[in-house]
Amino acid sequence: MKTLIKNGKINSFDNQLIDAAIWIEEGLIKAIGTDFAEEAFDRVYDAQGQLITQGLVDVHVHFREPGFTYKETIKTGSEAAARGGFTTVCAMPNLNPVPDTPEKLKAIYDLIAKDAVVNVLQYAPITADLRSEVLTDMAALKAAGAFAFTNDGVGVQTAGTMYLAMKEAAANDMALVAHTEDESLLFGGVMHAGKRASELNLPGILSVTESSQIARDLLLAEATGCHYHVCHVSTKESVRVIRDAKKAGIKVTAEVSPHHLILCEEDIPEDFGYWKMNPPLRGSEDREALIEGLLDGTLDCIATDHAPHGFEEKNQSFLKAPFGIVGSEYAFQLIYTHFVKTGRFTLEQVIDWMAVKPAAIFGLNTGRLEVGQPADLAVFAIDESYTIDDKEFKSLGVNTPFVGWENYGDTIFTFVKGQPVWQKGSK
Template identity: 55%
Template sequence: MATLITNAQVWQQTQLVKTNLLIEQGKIKAIDPQLTAATTRADQVIDAANHFVSPGLVDVHVHLREPGQTAKETIATGTAAAAHGGFTTVGAMPNVDPVPDTPERVAAMVAANRTKAKVHVAQYASITTGRAGDQLIDFAAVKQAGAFAVSNDGSGVQTANTMYQAMVGAAKAGLPLAAHVEDDSLYQGGVMNAGPVAEQLGLPGINNVSEAAQVARDVMLAEASGVHYHVCHVSTAESVRVVRDAKRAGINVTCEVSPHHLLLTDEDITMDNPMLKMNPPLRSPRDRAALIAGLLDGTIDFIATDHAPHTDAEKAGSMRTAAFGITGIETAFATMYTALVKTRLISLGQLINLMSTKPAELFGLTAAGHLAVGEAADLAIIDLDHQYQIQAADMLSKGHNSPFIGWSVYGDVLMTLVDGQVAYRKDQAK
């Protein structure tokens, strides 16, 4: 079956260019403004109506919650939400039940992703058995079973020797190691960023050093082991400084930042509000400025959402007792486009690099991140021009735990194609 997309605006070098795209057998066959339905004998024509056609977005940090936590999310609902957000490839974190810590469990997850997902899903395995303690998994075996990387996301690896041996094993297997950086001995049961706002609200704080101290430890271990060490959801100025210095020293370290840490600070928490509870927490304006600077100078490699859906009950009540985490995959492009591109802080091309090309490249997802002849027809058609309001009723995720509900933004995803097939279409979403 051949599909022709007409009146598309694609990013070429430094600007949007109007063209048409021909899709055959799930791949982009041609990109040419002269293509027509008659000359291509297309079976269907999709009129992009002069909207932006983007390479499918890539998010390597998503919680799909299946198996074991399906009241929060499922593979089907989480990947439907991803398609709604313009994402065609996601990385599924391993904090599910049972944890994918054996080749058999990883293989089962890969098979479930393949049959249930609406987008491509790359599967993480854990670093340690049960994502806890010091017993390492068989890195070579989980890679053979289909894992693309390893992570204990949600938990920091507490013992330096465990992390070092994990890095040695991951490096030998050729697996990136993505770290949730948090020293439990410094964490002290906090629920928001430590500082004046936490003191005013009477809430226990999480200090910056609980994150940065593990980053500093880990980059030295990464240098010794040769692993590709990736820092998840960087949130502090100190962490940015450590990563910047490590890169200058030639250490193979990369890092990501989440949209909420670029958009919000602890000063936005004016009351005990569980919708603003996440881990790592919203930090100070100083930290936010350092994150933006790190994004602009290349210290921070790309943007990842840390999409973390919860039930309404889990996010109710006080920050002291509510679950950590917010959803993000349905709002990420729009909030980032509005905050970064509309303000001319970065270009549209730079945003696509940060949300598609770079994460795919750094995590070896070779079939993702490109809009080019011969590549998979994974793409999104996005209206960049008309402002709209983020609404919970429009979300396809089971979780509505987002602080961005009610925000007015630009960058509305109208359609998402995966391997040339429609995975999301706004006029047929619900």
């Protein structure tokens, strides 16, 4: 089948938008040009002068299935990703049951094959049932399709366990992806230990809770030769130690989430669960350090940490609500609006951080707008404003403080292997 996306624009290497049309055949990009008038196409989609990019890649989402389908399912989570322009996402293993055996992992991939509308890659855990000190069989889980290994949601608390896990991951040429949180330093905290925590009389989470475990792990990664990837970096101290580690030649990559780039603790207006996330919103100096970390290459990519929860459990105080914020459906739009339109980032940088780099970090065959590549594509209306409306979400979760914010770049189309999986205005 021959498909054409016509009347679009793509970003050139000198950050200029140029007219473009994309010819798709057999699920691949056949040609990129401006006019294929002499060709006969089976399907034609009109981009109406809007931006065409490679599909976005998100290496950090929570789809909650199996075990917590009232929060999200593979179907609704993948639809939310498609609505945001993501064509490949990587799902975390804090599920019930935890996919810590090949059989459990295969059961999830069976669900993915049945229900997902985008490419979904599934993480496997570092240790059995996430909380134990018993390593999983990484070789067997890799053979069963594990994307990488992580205990996201909890940090690996014992250095010895992390050391052995890194040795095993390195032996299997797999990445070890870390949620860094030293629980002995939590002291019951629910938000950043800063000015707002004092004003709201809430227990704070120290910055060193995150950064100290990153520092530990970086030295372990150096000792083992493991590819160590840090989830959702949030503090200036974390950026500093990762920067130093890269200078020392340690094999480390790191991600940052849109909410940590745009918000800080001073933005929290009240004690309300939609503002509770882990890691928490930090200080303004931390936010600036994250931005600088992206710009100087210390931080490698942007990932949403899309974490849906039920309405009732999030609609309460910090002390009772679970941690988490949804992000799949508006991540690119927030970054484009707050950083590209203001001149802080270029469009090329954002596409690099949200498509090219995450794919390259993990060796994925996607994330590039090139002939011969999978036709995983998105079309964004970057010149048109819209308001984030949770009534339009495809996700089951609506737990975000960004509802009502004006953005640019709503997703018009999303294609996976040349097949349309999202079209604005569709039901």
